[in-house]
Amino acid sequence: MSHPMDPRRRQLLKMLGMIGTGTALSQLMPTMAQSCTDSTYFPPDYPVDCAPPAPKAPPVPFTPYSGPVVDRKSAFTLTSMEVSRLKAAYQALRDLTETNPDDPRGWLHQAAVHCWYCGGGSDGQAGPEIHGSWYFLPWHRAFLYFHERILATLIDDPSFRLPYWDWDRWGLTPSRQMMPPPYSLGGQANSLFDALRGQSPSAQLPPRITGPLITQKVLTQTEYQTFGGGTDNAGQLELLPHNHVHVWSGTDGNTMPNCGTDMGVLATAARDPMFFTHHSNVDRFWDMWLAQSKSNQNPTDPTWSQQSWTFYDENANWVSIQVQDVIHTTHLGYRYDTLATTLPTKVAATPQRITPQIPSTVLVSGRNGIALDPKGTTHAVPLPAPGQNGPLKATKGKLALKITGIHVPLNQSAEVFVFINKPDVNVKTLDAALQTASFAGAIGAVQASLGPEGHHRHARTFDAVVELSEATQQLILKDRKISVTLVPVDAFGRTPVRLNVTYQRIELIRL
Numbered sequence: 001m002s003h004p005m006d007p008r009r010r011q012l013l014k015m016l017g018m019i020g021t022g023t024a025l026s027q028l029m030p031t032m033a034q035s036c037t038d039s040t041y042f043p044p045d046y047p048v049d050c051a052p053p054a055p056k057a058p059p060v061p062f063t064p065y066s067g068p069v070v071d072r073k074s075a076f077t078l079t080s081m082e083v084s085r086l087k088a089a090y091q092a093l094r095d096l097t098e099t100n101p102d103d104p105r106g107w108l109h110q111a112a113v114h115c116w117y118c119g120g121g122s123d124g125q126a127g128p129e130i131h132g133s134w135y136f137l138p139w140h141r142a143f144l145y146f147h148e149r150i151l152a153t154l155i156d157d158p159s160f161r162l163p164y165w166d167w168d169r170w171g172l173t174p175s176r177q178m179m180p181p182p183y184s185l186g187g188q189a190n191s192l193f194d195a196l197r198g199q200s201p202s203a204q205l206p207p208r209i210t211g212p213l214i215t216q217k218v219l220t221q222t223e224y225q226t227f228g229g230g231t232d233n234a235g236q237l238e239l240l241p242h243n244h245v246h247v248w249s250g251t252d253g254n255t256m257p258n259c260g261t262d263m264g265v266l267a268t269a270a271r272d273p274m275f276f277t278h279h280s281n282v283d284r285f286w287d288m289w290l291a292q293s294k295s296n297q298n299p300t301d302p303t304w305s306q307q308s309w310t311f312y313d314e315n316a317n318w319v320s321i322q323v324q325d326v327i328h329t330t331h332l333g334y335r336y337d338t339l340a341t342t343l344p345t346k347v348a349a350t351p352q353r354i355t356p357q358i359p360s361t362v363l364v365s366g367r368n369g370i371a372l373d374p375k376g377t378t379h380a381v382p383l384p385a386p387g388q389n390g391p392l393k394a395t396k397g398k399l400a401l402k403i404t405g406i407h408v409p410l411n412q413s414a415e416v417f418v419f420i421n422k423p424d425v426n427v428k429t430l431d432a433a434l435q436t437a438s439f440a441g442a443i444g445a446v447q448a449s450l451g452p453e454g455h456h457r458h459a460r461t462f463d464a465v466v467e468l469s470e471a472t473q474q475l476i477l478k479d480r481k482i483s484v485t486l487v488p489v490d491a492f493g494r495t496p497v498r499l500n501v502t503y504q505r506i507e508l509i510r511l
């Protein structure tokens with residue numbers, strides 16, 4: 001295990017900082033590395049594993065925040081005083097790692113907590129996985145809450161709140177599609193800057209990552225399971241904008257098309273202060289979704305609401321917090337200044353819909369796994385014709401696609417768009433296809449670690465449930481067949497160079 005402040009990393013970061021403002025990683029790294037563990041690419045102490053937290057006492061139960069409820073604002077609308085305060089807070093956090101490497105509240109220790117909770121713990125000591133399921137939203141809300149309180153305490157300003165990167169709000173000035181300037185400008189002298197990013201400050205998120213159609217897809221999910229995740233599946237919020245912003249921010253597609261750094265790898269993502277402004281927006285989506293419709297509801301299952309995790313709080317106490325403690329942001333001292341987004345049409349709530357009466361149908365199944373072709377894979381099956389097994393009558397309920405046993409190697413990212421009845425879609429026609437009723441959603445995962453699966457890292461296998469919109473269901477009814485096309489893309493929308501994704505079954509299910 002490497003020391004958290006390996007002087008070589010510090011030296012490298014200083015060097016990168018001196019090269020200048022906003023220099024993209026590609027300009028610094030002369031040769032194309034062949035492997036994601038290539039030491040010519042990564043700083044010498046780039047973490048492969050992370051140590052688990054080492055609390056000195058049993059956890060104490062969480063008590064709700066008793067201070068005032070203060071707005072979290074967009075990182076693009078902060079006053080200059082608020083920007084200075086934010087930078088001072090992260091400087092204090094980084095300084096803490098230097099002055100007291102053992103303080104569990106320090107910058108690198110907090111990043112390690114995220115690493116540990118995403119299967120990255122060393123020697124079989126990985127924490128419970130909190131990505132890819134219904135724990136994704138509450139765990140990250142709790143993590144951000146303690147992070148916010150620690151920053152506020154370090155600068156002795158209880159009114160400090162994290163800003164959010166509102167990448168969903170297209171068409172505003174300045175463009176929300178850039179990384180927020182307070183985080184991207186100023187080089188290493190800026191405590192919010194991270195040299196290990198894949199994008200330059202002026203790069204713009206493309207519509208397939210956070211465009212209005214993506215926001216709409218996320219907010220029109222009618223079940224927590226498909227929006228925020230289920231017991232063994234990620235929701236579209238995690239799979240679409242969340243994952244894709246990570247991969248885009250942390251992949252240098254020109255020098256290292258296959259490998260992420262910092263934001264592009266879950267094990268290191270929280271080393272980049274931008275992680276927290278990205279996740280603040282992901283957290284804002286939770287409230288946006290609940291505000292869409294009365295029928296959008298959190299799970300009521302006590303398995304979910306009583307799940308607990310432990311974190312170090314602002315006083316370095318080891319605290320146990322439950323999902324039910326974080327359901328209301330006002331109990332954590334914050335709310336979002338706006339839940340408005342920009343969409344081409346108003347997001348309509350569809351509490352009860354009419355869907356074709358298709359029974360649950362297995363579309364494809366392969367016990368030993370079906371390999372996803374990097375150029376895309378289509379599976380097609382006819383549906384019963386009228387008179388054969390009964391007509392496709394309309395019925396109440398919701399149809400979804402369930403993809404079971406998806407395996408993404410820990411050291412790869414996978415971004416895979418899912419289309420219905422559009423077998424000819426490919427990376428070139430993807431953007432246009434997103435605008436059609438055939439666009440169903442996405443599956444995939446952010447690279448979890450630099451190292452492969454091994455004796456102390458468990459394999460990553462999960463399910464995905466993609467809800468089919470009314471328009472997609474009408475399409476199936478009209479075509480009387482269903483085909484599923486999976487289109488993988490890299491961080492730059494190209495056919496991935498390296499992809500070893502497999503899945504076991506795709507079926508149509510009723511929710």
Ligand code: C2O
Pocket residue numbers: 114118131140242246266269279
């Ligand atoms: Cu814990 Cu954005 O990942």
